[in-house]
Amino acid sequence: MPSGTQRPYVVAHVAVSADGATTGFQPDVARFYQLAQTWEEDLTLAGADTILAQEQALAGAEQPGPAPDGPLLAVVDGRGRVSQWEALRAAGHWCDVVALRCRATPPRPAGLPVRELVTGADRVDLADALRTLGRDDGVGVVRVDSGGRLIGALLAAGLVDEVSLLVHPCLAGERATRFWYGDRPAAAPLTLITAQSLPGGLVWLRYHP
Numbered sequence: 001m002p003s004g005t006q007r008p009y010v011v012a013h014v015a016v017s018a019d020g021a022t023t024g025f026q027p028d029v030a031r032f033y034q035l036a037q038t039w040e041e042d043l044t045l046a047g048a049d050t051i052l053a054q055e056q057a058l059a060g061a062e063q064p065g066p067a068p069d070g071p072l073l074a075v076v077d078g079r080g081r082v083s084q085w086e087a088l089r090a091a092g093h094w095c096d097v098v099a100l101r102c103r104a105t106p107p108r109p110a111g112l113p114v115r116e117l118v119t120g121a122d123r124v125d126l127a128d129a130l131r132t133l134g135r136d137d138g139v140g141v142v143r144v145d146s147g148g149r150l151i152g153a154l155l156a157a158g159l160v161d162e163v164s165l166l167v168h169p170c171l172a173g174e175r176a177t178r179f180w181y182g183d184r185p186a187a188a189p190l191t192l193i194t195a196q197s198l199p200g201g202l203v204w205l206r207y208h209p
Contacts, residue, residue, distance in 0.1 A: 007130040011039050012144040012151045013164040014180040017172040022147060024175030025168055028202060032166055035204060041071045041143040043133060044094065047150035048077045055084045063090035072137060073097045074117075076150060078124045080106040085114035098133075100124045126159055152182025160209050163190060169201030 013036055015027035066089055073094040075082055078101060088097045102120040119125040133139045144151055154160050190207035197203055
């Protein structure tokens with residue numbers, strides 16, 4: 001865990017078009033996840049919408065079981081909508097899963113096979129959840145693998161230490177429905193760490209907020 005902080009180091013790593021969209025174009029998924037290995041994350045943080053969009057694919061995918069050396073997966077599930085916890089755990093990417101919920105989350109069904117971390121009243125207290133995961137699970141580095149709503153909330157709360165954008169050589173334009181920073185991003189300057197040109201016209205930009 002970074003010295004002087006009480007929570008893990010949080011990286012938002014996103015594949016985007018040149019106009020900042022996360023939809024409306026075909027991302028280079030292989031390159032994206034290759035670069036994601038840079039941080040050797042202890043925890044992957046995802047939003048419920050991201051997981052729900054993958055549930056059908058998860059149900060039909062191979063399930064090799066938990067990855068003992070993989071990161072922990074935490075899903076922000078304040079409305080209790082995610083159900084495929086066993087499939088997530090067995091997907092072969094993560095060592096285990098945890099549901100981040102708040103006190104207003106509907107009670108989970110009996111026997112639902114997932115550990116819960118309950119924090120916050122009407123919505124998940126992201127800062128407290130990160131501190132708790134750092135303290136109880138030894139999480140030092142978090143990579144956010146999610147859409148703009150969660151990233152925007154983390155940025156607004158001052159909980160992002162690094163923004164990593166894999167910029168694709170295209171404009172999503174009218175096909176774009178979502179952007180990496182959410183609907184109404186908090187205004188903030190970004191300090192460039194590195195800019196790297198990659199094959200295929202890709203550019204990898206890393207910033208400190």
